Amino acid sequence: MSRSIPAQFTVEQRQFMTAVTTSRRHLFLRATAGAGKTTTLTEAAWHLEERGVYFAYNRHAVSDLQPRLPARVRALTLHAHGFRLLQQHLGSPLQILDEKGRLVASTVIPDRTQLHAPAARAWTIAREEGLHVPTPEQAKWLADRAQWPAAPDELVDLIPVFHQVGADLWSDAGAADFTDLLWLPVTLGYGMGSLALALVDEAQDLTPLRQRYVLHLLGLNGVSASPGRLIFVGDSDQSIYTWAGADPMALSRLKERVDALELPLSVSFRCPREVVRYARAHSSFIRPAPRAETGTVEHVSAETATYERGDVVLCRTNAPLIRLALELMSRNLSVAVTGRDLAQRLRDGVTEAFPPSFENDAVTDLVRAYLEPVAAPLKVRVSTGDQGARRALTELLDVGRCLRYLAWVVSRRTGVGTQADALTLLGQLCREDAEADVLLASVHRAKGKEWPRVTVLYPELMPLSQGDEAEERAVQFVAVTRAQRVLRFAYGKEAWAAQQLVMPGVLPAAEAEVAPEVPAWAEGLDSALPEPSPVRAVSLPPSSSGGRSILPPLPVGGPTVATVTDPRAEWPLFGGGTPMPLGLVRERLAALAEEDRTLLRTWAVDGLTLLQGVEAPYVAVHEAHLALFERAARQARLAIPAMFGTGVPVCVFEGPLLRVRLARKVRLSERVLRVALGDLELRFDRLSGELLDGAEPLAPFIRPAELGRLQAS
Template identity: 20%
Template sequence: MEDFLSQLNKEQLSAVETTEGHIRVMAGAGTGKTKTLTSRYAYLVSELGISPANILTVTFTNRAANEMKSRVRAMLGDLDLGFISTIHAFCTRFLKEEIYRLGYPKNFIVIDTEDQRQMLQRIFADMKITLRDTTMRRTIDQVLEGKKITDDYISEFIRNSSEELLQKIAAEPEKNNQIFLRYLYEQKKNYGLDFNDLINFTGYILNVFPEAREAWQSRMQYVMVDEFQDVSQKQYAIAQTLSAKHGNLFIVGDSDQTIYSWRDAHVQLFLDFDKKYPDAKTIVLKDNYRSTPQILKTANSLIAHNSVRFPKELRALHSDGAKTLYFHAKKPQDEANWIADTMGNLVSQGASLGDIAVLYRSHFMSRGIEEILIQRKIPYRILSGISFYERKEIKDVIAYLRMLTTQDDIAFLRAIQTPSRKIGKKKIEFLKEYAEANRISLYNALLENLDSEIFRGTGAKRFVQAIAATQKGMENKPMDDILDEILDLSGYTEFIRMDAEQDRLDNIAELKQSVAQAAHDPDANLEDFLSRVALYGNLDKEERRNAVKLLSVHAAKGLEYPFVFVTGLSEGLFPSAQIETAEEMEEERRIAYVAFTRAKERLFLSENEGGGDANLSKFPSRFIFESGEENLEFVRPLPDDLRKNALRKIQQSEESLQLLQNLFFVGDRVRHKIFGEGKITAVDISAAAYVVQFDNLKTPRSLQFSAKLEKLPD
C-alpha cells in the first residue's frame, strides 16, 4: 500500500489522506482522477480499517464502476465491492431492501428506455394518437419526464390499485394526464420501475421513513461521488442525505467536462459545493499525465472562453510533441480521404491502427468516415454504437428501397412490420405457407391474397399501393425523390417522426444525403446504390483489436488514445445548430474540450465547407478559432474570404446568444419610449420576439429582442 501511495503526487496524496469532512477535488482531464479515487478507497479500507460495506462510491457509468473494482481488487484482494456502483445500481439495491415500505414487491423489474417506448406505442395505439397530436419524444420529455420531476406522483402510484388507476383513466379528460395514468397502470401491472423511479423512490423513502434514513446513514460512513459535474440535483440530494450523519462527502470531477445537462446535470452544483458546505476543502489536480503540451495548449485556449467554470490551466508532464493539425476540406469526401491518408501516414511511421480514434459530435456523422475506411480496407470498430448501415432505421429504409427492386423476402418481412400494419405472426405464417406451396415470393403471395378476408382491416393495401405508385415511372425519377416518395406513401415518414428520436432522424437525413450524392452520377441507378450499400453492411463482425475506433465524443468520455481525429468541426454541426442560449454554447464547448483532451500524442481537427443539408455551405467551427490559431498547424491556409465570413457569422451568433442571455421573462413589466409601459405576455425564441401588452394599447405588439425596452421594478 505504501508503495502505491509513493506514486501519488502532492495533490493526489492530499485527496487520499484527507478522509474526514466535505472534500471537493477538481480533477482536470488526464490528471489521474481514477487513480486518486481508487487509492482513497484502498486507503480507507487498509489504513483506516473501514469495511467496504460502509463506503458508498458512486460512479457515472458501469464501465467506470467495473474499472474501479478491478483496480481495488488488484490492490486489496477479493472483496465484496457491491457499493462501488452507478447511482441507479445503488438505488436498485436500496429498493430491493426498502421498497416493501411502499407495499411494492422487491422482485420489481427495471424498465429500460426500449421498454418505455414499447409501452408508449401501445398506449398511443389504444388512444388513437397520431403525429398531429404529439410525438414519442415529446411525450417522454413533457409527460413522463415532466410529471416525474418531483416525487408527487409516488403516493398516488402506491395508493391506487390497478383497478383504481383504470377508473381514473376512464374519468380523465385531459390527454397528457391520461397518457401518464395509462403509463403508471402499465408499470404497476408489470411491477416495473423506470430509471426516474429508481432515483425518485429512493429519495422518497429516505425522506418519508426516518428509520430507513437513519439505518442507511449509519451504514454509509463514507460517501464518494465520481464525475460529480454530471450528477443531477436529485442524485446529489441522495448523496447529501446518506452522508448527513457522519459528514463525510467526497466529490471529484471537472467543471470543464460537464456534458450531460440534458440528463439534468448542473455544473453549478459542483461550483457551489463550498457555498453549501463552508467547511469544505477544495483540492485541485492540474498535472496532466496524458497529453503533450501542444495538445493542452489547444484545449486550454478553447475552454478559457467559458465563463461558468473553476479557473485552472492544466500542466503537461508529457514530453513535447507536434502541434495540433487542422485540415479544411472543400467537400465531405475530401475530409474523409484526408483522414484515411493521415491514418496511413501514421501507420507507416510505426503507429498501430488501434492507437487511432475518430470522434464526432453525433452518430450520423460516422457515415462518410465508415465508407472511406471500407473502401480503403482499413479495419475499424464502432464503440458504444452501431455501424451506420447496421442501424435499425437505416436497415428499415434500405428494406423499403429493396421492395422497389428485388422485393426479396428478407426486405418484405422487415418493411411490412414497420410501421405496424396489424399483420402479425398468423398472417405472416399464412403468407409463408402460400408462398411455399405456390413457389412464389412473400410479396407476390400478399398480392394474390390482398382481397382475402385474412387481410381485411390491415394496412396491407396501403403498403402495396405505396410500392406500386413509387415504381410507376421510377426510371425517370431522381433517386432521392424515389426515397422520399416510398417513405411518405408507406407511412414510414410519419412513423419515424412520431418516434421523434433525434439520432434516428439525423441518420435518415444522412442516408438521404448519401442517396442524393449517388444520384449525381448520370449512370447510377437504385440497384447500383443498393449493391454498394450491401457491401458496406456486410462487414466482418469479428472483434479486431488492431482497428481504428469510431465513437461519439460522449462515448469517449474517460477514454484516451495516442492519435485522435475530431471530425465535422463546422458551425451548425459542432457546435450544433440547435443551440439557443449562451449556457448551451458553453456545454458544446465543453464537449469539444472533452474531445480534444482524449489525445495523448497528437490531435487532428477537420471540417468541410460543402455537402450539408440542402447543400448549404458550412463555415469552420468557432472552436477552431478559439483553440488559438497560433496553436494549430494548418495543412493549407484558410481562404481569406472564408475566414472573414466565418468570423462574421460567429460574431453574429455570439451577439444573438448574448441577447438571449439578457431576455425578459413572461410577467416582466417594461417601458418602451413610444408605446409606454406594458407587460411581457409571451416570449417567442424561434421568432426572437416578445409579445407585449402595453397599458395604453388595446391589442398586444410583437417586438424584436433588439427593441429598446427598460425593465420596471416589480
C-alpha cells in the same frame, strides 16, 4: 490509518488527501482531463474507514475499479445500485422492461400510436429532470428534447398521468425500466440514509435525478440524524451532457447543497504539451505535467486524410461519421461507430421511414416525409428566434442525413433497396467493437476515454451556433483532450481552402520558485492557533520578486496580445507572462467582482476598469495572481465555521482550508479594529475588514457582515 500517501503524488493530490483524512467535510475535487482523478479517488478510499460505494459513470469503469478498491468500498454504477434496491423490495427476480415508456404511453393515449415513441421519451426526460407537474415553459422545453410533434401544452397534463400509471405498473406487476432504477427509490423512499460514504466520479454529468439519488442514499435530504459523507469529482470544463439532461450547474449546486470544500487537480498526465496548448484555448485550468512529452498536432484536409489501424475519429455530429465509416468499409477497413443511443435512434428511423422495399431515387423524399411532422413545428419556432428549437432541428436533420447515407448505399447498386438490408448495414456500422481497425464516435461518446492518435473530423462544426456557449466550449475541450500522443484536425473542403484552422491557447509561463518573505501578521500565528493541516500554503510573491514576465512564443499568425499597464505595485494582474483570451479574463474578473470580501472585490473591479477600451483577443496577465485570488474566494465560500464560543469571527487560511477563529476584541476605534487571537494581536481596517499591515489574498480577514454587526453593537 497506517497506509501512506503514494510518493509520486503531486502537491494538489496531497492537499486533497490531507482534506480527506483530517476533515469530516464533504469534498469536491475539480479534476481536469487526464489528471489522475481515478487514482486519487481510489487512494482516498483506502484512507477512509467507512463502508461505502464508489459510483462510476458506466459499467466498463466499474470492472476496472473494483480490484483497486478496499473490500469495504464497492464499485457500482448508480443504476446497478438502484437495481439492487428494487430487487430487495420486490422479493422476486427483477426484469427490466425496456419498453415500459411505450407501454405507459399506449395505456394513456391508446389511439395516438404515432405519439407513443416521443411520449416515452418525454416521460423519461421528465423523470430525469424531476418534473412531476411541468409548467408550460418546462413542457415546451420537454417537447423539444423529446421531439414531441403535438402541442407542448399537452405534456402539462400527460406527464403526471404517466407518473401515476408507471407507479401502478411497479406496484401491481413489478415493472421497471432503466430510469425507474433511480426514480422509484427516490420517490418511494427505498434506501434512504443507507450509505455512510459515497465517492462519485464524473459528477458534472449527473442529471437532477442522479443527484437526488446520491443525496437520498446519504441521508443528505435533511431528514437523517447521521448523514453520510460525500466526496465527488468533476470538472465544469467537461460538462457536455446538458442536452441529455445533465444539470449544467450540477457541480455548483452540489457544492452549495452540501457545503463542500473544493480542491483542484489541474495537471494532465494524459496529454502532451502541444495537446494541452490547444486544450487551453477552451480551459485555462488544465496544465501540462512537468515532464510531459511535446506531442504532435497536425492540420490536414479531410478529403486526403488517411487512416490506419488504431485510429480514432471524433466529430461533433453523427452524419459525417456514418459517411466516413461507409467510405472506410469500401477500403476494406473494419469500422465501429460507437453509441447505443445513436444505433437505436437510427433503427427506429429505418423502420419508420422506409417501406420493406424502396427505390434509390425515393430516399430523399421518404426521409423528408418521416422528419416533416417533427421538423415543421420546429421550423416555425426557429423563425421566431427560439434557440432550443434550432438545436432540436439540427439534431433531427443530423439523423436524417444518417438515414439517407444508409439507404443510398443499400440501394445504389441495383436502384432498389430493402429495409432489412439497411438494418443489416446499420448493424455492421454501429457496434461496440474495440477490435475494429478504426473507431468512430461523437465527442459525447468519447467522454472519459483516451487513445494514442485521435482525429477531430470537421472541427469547423464546433462550436454549434445554436448550442449553449459553455457546453460547446466543453465539447471542444473534451475532443482535444482524448489524444495521448497525436492530435489531428481534419477540415472540410471550404475550411481547408480558406485555411480556417483551429487556434491553440497558450501554455502557462513557468514561474520561478521564490521563497516569499513572511508577512508581519503571520509571525507568531502558529502558536496562536490549533495544530494546522500538514500541507500549508503560502502566498505567491508579486512579480517583482522574481517571477518571469516574458511572453511565451505564440503560434505563427497567432492572435494579438495586448499589454496593459497595471499600476498596482502588489498583486498586479496585467503585464505578466501568460497571454489569456480577453473574454475569459473579463469573465473571471466579473465573478470575483461579486465576492463579499473587500480585497477580492476591489481588485477585480480595478482590473475590469483597466480593461476598458482593450480590443485585442488576448491580454498578457500574471495568471498565478489571478488563480490565487480565485483560490482565496473559493476557500472563503467554503469556510469551516467556529462551532462554539463568542468573540470576533476572524477568517484564517490553513493550507487547503479556511477556518473561522473567534478572537477577543481589544479595541474598536473609528478606523481600526484590534483583536487578540491567542497571543497574537491583529489590526484590521474597520471599514474593509482587511489587515492594516500586510493585507493579501491568503491573509486573515473579517467578513463585511461581521463588521456590520460589530459596529451596530
